[in-house]
Structures are given as structure tokens and as C-alpha cells.
Amino acid sequence: MVDMARWAPQEIDTMAAIASEVVAQVGTNRTVIAVDGQDGTDLEHVAAALVAGFEQHGVQAMAAAASSTDADALRTDLVTPFRTTGAGEGVLVVHGHGLLGPSTRTLWRWSLWVEQETGRLERRADVKIAASAVLDVTDPDHPRREWNDAC
Template identity: 85%
Template sequence: MARWAPQETDTMAAIAAEVIAQVGTNRTVIAVDGQDGIDLERIAAALVGGFEQHGVHAMAAAAPTTEADVLRADLVTPFRTTGAGDGVLVVHGAGLLAPGTRTLWRWSLWAEQESGRLGRRADVKIAASAVLDVTDPEHPRREWNDAC
């Protein structure tokens, strides 16, 4: 018998609700990073859709680099200083949760799949605000990686 799994839209709306509750939506910048081979652009677009389900304006942007100064100058600062009120920018790209860039984001999401999970980088997983299992992209699951 097949098990029920939430649709991508439901999972992403739940994650967006978590972000809204934890850090708010006043010019909030979020990072989406993940294992090699994962479609981070798709995850970012789905997360934007999750925010829109809650009535929050959001947009996605591909990170042009992993250099903190460039990310700050080209994406973070312009988004935070142009415009007022609610808004979320979801930046996606490999390496965004590296030690040099982690402080740029108010909240972050690490995406991984079952294959290669044993080889995941513990430091990145710990740095992420949340972990998303995208082994089945149509039915991603929020992982609760607590220590208990």
C-alpha cells in the first residue's frame, strides 16, 4: 500500500510559514543550497510559491558567485534597501552556506536526497535553518534533524 506524502506546494507553504514565524518577511533574504545535482532553482521557485500562498511577495534569484562581498553588493543590499514593507528574496546556488557567506542570510534551507546522504557535509547541515529531503521532488519532506 502506498503511503501518503504531501505535495511540493504543501511542503513549501509549510516551510514558508516557518520562515514567517521565525524571522518575518520585512525584506528577508533566504539562501537555498544543497547537494550536487539537486535542482536548487526549482526549490527556490517552489518556496516563492509557498510565500505567495501566505500573501507574501517573494522572488527568486540565482547567486552569481559564492563571494560574500559580491553577493552582499549585488543581491542582499539592493533588495534590503530598495522598497519597503514585506518582501522575501530567495537566493539559490551551490556554496551559499559556506562559512564565508552564512551570515548574509536571515534563514537558510539545505536540500539533499537519499543517495549520497552519508557523505553530506555536517557543517553545512548544522548551519542551515532547515533541511529538505528532495529524494522525491514531487513530494519533498522537511527533515527534523534534532539531537534527541
């Protein structure tokens, strides 16, 4: 019996595909997106990889750590300054746990929920449904975009 390894895209390919999805859905004119996820996921790494994905498409992007999960503080510290200091194309990827809570969901034009196999049963359906996309990082070298379909 031949052992055939299952092919999976590299991280940069997955993140470039997700960046392409963001560009198609919401554009890149001072766009602010959120990266939130399950406890234990490296959201800073995912945000940096997503920034690299945007750069693959020639889109200027930068990542920032959320200062809190308070909507007013996030708006004052990150969202408003990014949207008002500069013109044209640009994406800000804000990362932090709790960014897809009910009080902060409206700050983001697009959002990514990050999870891994460990503890998947505890994943929170309410924030997953709020996310624009779901990313499985069980294999960090080969993250997978999951289709969180309701059908």
C-alpha cells in the same frame, strides 16, 4: 495483503509549510534567505517552489541565482539592493551551491539545505548544522522537511 500507499504531502503543501515557518521565525520585512544543497539537487526548482509557498501566504517573494559564493559580491549584487530598494514585506530567495559556507552564512536571515537519498553519506554536516531547515527531495513531487535534531 492490501498494498497501501504511504501518503506524502505535495510539493506546494511542503513549501507552504516551510514558508510559514520562515514567516514565524524571521518575518518577511525585506528578508533574504538562502537555498543551498547537495550536488545534483535542483536548487533553482526548490527556490521557485518556495517562492510559490510564500505566495500561498500572500507574501511577495522572488528568487535569484547567486552570482558567486563570495560574500562581498553577494552582499553588493543581491542582499543590499534587495534590502534597500523597497519597503515593507518581501522575501528574496537566493539559490546556489556554496551559500552556506562559513564566509556567507551571516548574509541570510534563514536558510534551507536540500539533499536527496543518493550520496546522503557524503552530506556535509557543517553546512547542514548551519541551515535553518533541511529538505529531502529524493521524491521531488513529495519533498519532506527533515528535522535535523541533535537529540
